[in-house]
Structures are given as structure tokens and as C-alpha cells.
Amino acid sequence: MPELPEVETIKNDLRPVVRGRRFTSVSLFWPRMVIQNSAEELCQRLPGQMIEEVARRGKYLIFRLASGESLVLHLRMTGSLLLRNRGVASSESNLYVTAIFGLGSGLELLFRDRRKLGTMSLVTDEREIAGKLGPEPLDASFTPEILRERLSNRKAPIKAVLCDQKFVAGIGNMYADEALFFANVHPLRPANSLSEEETKRLHKAIRQVLNKAIDSAGASISDYRRPGGERGSQQYAFYVAHRGGQTCKVCATPVERIPVRNRGTYFCPRCQGAATCS
DNA sequence: CCCGGAACCTGAAGGC
């Protein structure tokens, strides 16, 4: 599941390769993935446009075009991007392809998506999408004080609030579990019940967990691959995420799995205390 | 505004 560290890795890998190139063609095999505008409009307007920059906002990947427009992609759960040279196609890389972008001199960017939930749109202003998101957790402007203030009027479980993209952008199921573990906070705690000390720990844990995952090029627990096809390695370093039935790396207590808002949630019942008291 | 649940999707995994 691509979250902030995975999309950041994709951005870092793509940038040196595609910056300055033009979209020479686009083929859509699942037109419903185009949102905001129509598939026909995107196919008409994108070819010929030059890629000035590749950026990330939350879990969105953004191709900033010289025209001022932006192509905005979201990989959702099973989407991935693969760079390849035309002609060296393997049958494996042809699986689940929903779109192919031509990038000139035989280079292609494939959008692959087993469950077809990924999206793309061509917008005149990237803020049409990025503007609805909460703060970037790795920005200097995201301070412990900002986090505490934003938590103060939310009483939903802290796990659910961390996964809310309008609250903070880029955190999903895996990294919410990891951050709560390192903050020693139970995932079911009401968000507004965290003490100042716990909020500071959570702020620090969010940054550490995300930065460490970026250093590891993300976590390939599902379909996530880097644009060159390589896997990330962060999944091997998880403390609780997707480790149900295994023991806590800190205290050896079995890691538990519970549903929180219908999302599989992993935590250590000893390190992360109780759902109610603080 | 806040909260919880359904819908969108389909391969994988588990039960019988």
C-alpha cells in the first residue's frame, strides 16, 4: 500500500529520469481511472506537454507541466508505476496495466493496478487536489503544537484520525500503527485524550517512522514496487505493522490485531497501554 | 464540523 514514504521514493526515482521529457502519448486501458476531467480530454491535452518537475503531496504524485497544468496520480492500494524501454516487455510487466505514457526515445511509464482503484487527473492548478489535504508531516511547519491543537477537537480513535488525509497528509494504515507504537499510545485512545507529553512523542514518532521508511525506499508488503521494479525493505523493519501473531520486538508480548474503523490495526498491548486511561 | 459505514475493485486466502 503506497503511503507517503512509498510515493516519496517513486518521486525520487522518477525525477532524474523524466524531468525535461515530454509526454509523447497516452493509452488508457481503464478509462474510469480518470477523474475530474474526461479520459478523452486527458488523452487530447496531455501529449506534447513537457514535464518540468515531479512532486509529491500526501500520497499524490504530481507531474508539473511546463504549461502550468499538472498530471496528478493516486496509486490507492495496488497501483504501481514502472519505467521500461519499449520492446523489452516481459509478460510479467504486462499484467494489470491500466495506462501507458510514452516519454520519448522508446521510454514508457506504465501504470499498473491489480484492483483498478488508482486515479489520475489533469488539472489546471494542483491545489484543486492538494488544497484539500492536511499539513505535510515532514514540513518544518508541522510542529508538536500544531498537532496538539488539531487533535484537541477530535474524539475519534487516534488511529483513525492519523489516517484522515485532511488531518495530516500521507499517513496510512501501516505507518499509523508504527507511529503509535513508538509513541506508546493505544490505537483506540480518543484523539483529544492525549497528554502534551504523548502528543510530543507522537509527533516525533511520526517523523522518525516516515523518514526511516524513506531511507529504506518504502515497504513492499503488497504490490508496491519502485519504478525500476525493485522492492522496498521497510517491511522487514516493522515493529508491529502486519506482525499479527509475532512477538513485540521490545517486550516479547504477542502483537495483537484489532479492527479500528474496519481497518486491520496492529499494536503491542503492553508497550501501548490501555485504550482509556492516559 | 464530526463521526461511522458503504461503495468502489479483484486477487488471495481460508473453510467446507
Add this chain to the structure above:
DNA sequence: TGCCTTCAGGTTCCGG
């Protein structure tokens, strides 16, 4: 072996 059900989770939409 094979059919059937359930699960996976990011986002959007809807109702309370």
C-alpha cells in the same frame, strides 16, 4: 480439487 465467502485498505459519498 473446487466452489464459496471473506479479507485487504485509500478515498469519496452519504446519513445521523
